[in-house]
Amino acid sequence: MMCRLRIRPRLSVACALMLAAAVPGSAVFAQAQVTFDRILRADQEPQNWLTYSGNLSGHRYSPLTQITPANVMNLELQWVFQTRGPAEANEKFEATPLVVDGVMYTVLAPNHVVALDAATGRMFWMYSPRLSQLARVCCGRVNRGLAILGDTLFMGTIDGHLIAIDAKTGKPIWDKAVVNPAAGYSFTLAPLVVKDKIIVGPSGGEYGIRGFIAAFDAATGNEVWRFNTIPGPGEPGHETWEDAEKTAWKTGGGPAWVTGSYDPDLNLTYWGTGNPGPDWNGDPRPGDNLYTDSVVALDADTGRLKWHYQFTPHDEFDYDSTQVPVLVDTTWQGSPRKLMLWANRNGFWYVLDRTTGQFLQGKPFTAVNWAEGFDEKGRPKRVLNSTVEGTLVYPNNQGATNWYPPSFSPRTGLFYIPSWMDTFSTYFKAPVEYKEGNQYVGRFPTMAFPALRTGPGAINQRLPEDGYGAIQAFDPKTGERKWEFKMIDVTDSGVLSTASDLVFAGGREGYFFALDARTGEQLWRGSVGGQVSAGPMSYSVGGRQYVAIAAGSALFVYALRQQ
């Protein structure tokens, strides 16, 4: 009773739904191809999770409603999938799984792909590409997930390959060496599928790379277009690299290591870009350093730049703008408008017009002292720079938030931000020298909270004045903070909201929890015994809703206790 292959997309969805309903408890029956049409309409098949953020708008919102505020206290662990053997110190489990018709696909650090029965966690296959010893990643041998189109999975690797994998067998279909790992380029993000293209950007902002966002043909792996996030001579924005030698742009950074979003009406794909190189000494690169720390809106067919907005011009604090762009259609000051919400590593959260890139609002969501508001065009009024003797800056180098994804609920209208509250770093300006393959950063700043690493223990002995972690809920229309759920340790967890008005998240303390999406009240909590450094997601199999989260070296999957 297989209902697969090339029938019209709408029929394939209907077929999948019918089969899932017809065979309750079955995990592996309805397996229609994942057309782009299905991904575009992901909200219509809530049992699946077809793209990194759940939908192309970057909402990380599940329309499933079986788990509710009233019954969430009955949530219990259904299965655990562990990585094989202890992870290396910075092999964090950051992936968000995909679920397609009862089959889960995810990636264990650094690049081990698995297909699992989504109801039981039993494994169908595992694929481990041979990785180059030349791979170097600043901040973790990690992968944040896969993309799927048709029967093919797509993965970027830490040694700079893009690989297409048969979703049924785990065998590679094509394998393209896209960038040079010896020069510090790598892929850690989940690719984005738009139409017949696979869009990715590299990591490597600490290695003086020249960043880009590029689209590849899903069938062949051939590159279709490339947008250089650091414009070269003759390209618009090149004039913002003002060094006399005219060489700084070559090592200007601007990676794109977090998955973008897509608006089908505008045919624009939106991507956040990372820090300029070198990170903490801006002297070799005078100017605004476009398009670092920016959001760029690109034509999805050509890669041509439609507009950009730079969150942190001439950054010296490592404030990557590599967050998921959250696309929201709502009324803004009385008129319907296509908006983009953005909680930035630099401590501000923004509302932009995503048709034009116009800055509409920017507000701090934690202690911020490097800028005092914005001018009328939305440029931050910067008041601090890195110095030789050290400059104390809020928020800290790890940011007020970071790559871990926020969530938007169309039901509550609230924007949920995983936040590091009131953290600070001292930044020192030190000489830097570029050498290919070595870090190109300057001197590492001091901070009370180091970057997350796996390994024994999540020990927290810090003082309250060092800062804390929180999930915050903001109303984009009013700018008002609705609630804050505090944790004494910080969090590297993404947030999931659901149509039953629940919010799921975790943190370094090793808990995974459910909050009331309207009040922030904690309704349920489970101990996962390891640090959460991933985004939660939800799916259903055989009519049963599951919530999944990676923590430590394992994936934990919860559902309501069966009566």
Place this chain on the structure above:
Amino acid sequence: MSDGRHPVMLARTWVFRLAAIAAIGAMAGVAVGAQDHGYTPADIENGGRLFQSNCAGCHGQDGAGVAGVELARGQFRRGSSDTELIKIIQGGIPNTTMPPHNFTDAQAANVVAYLRNMATIRSGSSPTVLRGVGDAARGKALFEGKGQCMTCHRVNGRGPRLAPDLSEVGATRPLPELHQALLDPNATMRAGNRYFTVVTRDGQTISGRLMNQDSFSVQLIDSKERLISLSKSTLREYGFVKTSPMPSFKDKLSLEEMDDLVGYLVTLKGFNP
């Protein structure tokens, strides 16, 4: 290198006293225990700069950022000679998170020079008085006698567990920090040495060294060396003790005696030095 000699060996022909010790000795006017590694001060300084910009992101400023790896101890699992360490720095460790680095031999050797001296050089604070290293035997007698250090501290399996175990304090703390801890214990309390007090709902007060806490629970070791884990929902109040339980020795020991005490502490390198 055209003459085929290794850069570190070249560096070793320059017999310089370790830069930081020399500076401390000069400031305090005391003869210090020489730890002649043969690196030039410039080697070490350059290595420190390279470390700060290439290694500290993972290994941390104190060299302890990677679980199970403490660079400041001067003990390395995968190599011991300078040549082996240079090779690791340049080539990385395959299938681990240690990546290759495109350092020249001389640059990698400078990083090694810094690693060899890291614990002594690194100083996260600016102590008001810098002093030297006195007689270890006299220091040990003070530690176990007049100083009453073993009333609270434990060394190599002897002494109570409530205060920090000092068995490897000589390998993990910079010299200035040891002096400062004796003069002003509140100045640089490390996170793992902080004390915490809780009051339970029934009025019982429990104090101890904080081992861990999260938003919902707290783990302590108390004065009876019990490992105690409490749910915060059962507590009336809880919080850090602002000051260190350790007394200042400023008026209890002479400066020479404190030098001797430090002279003993720097010999404590752990069970497997």
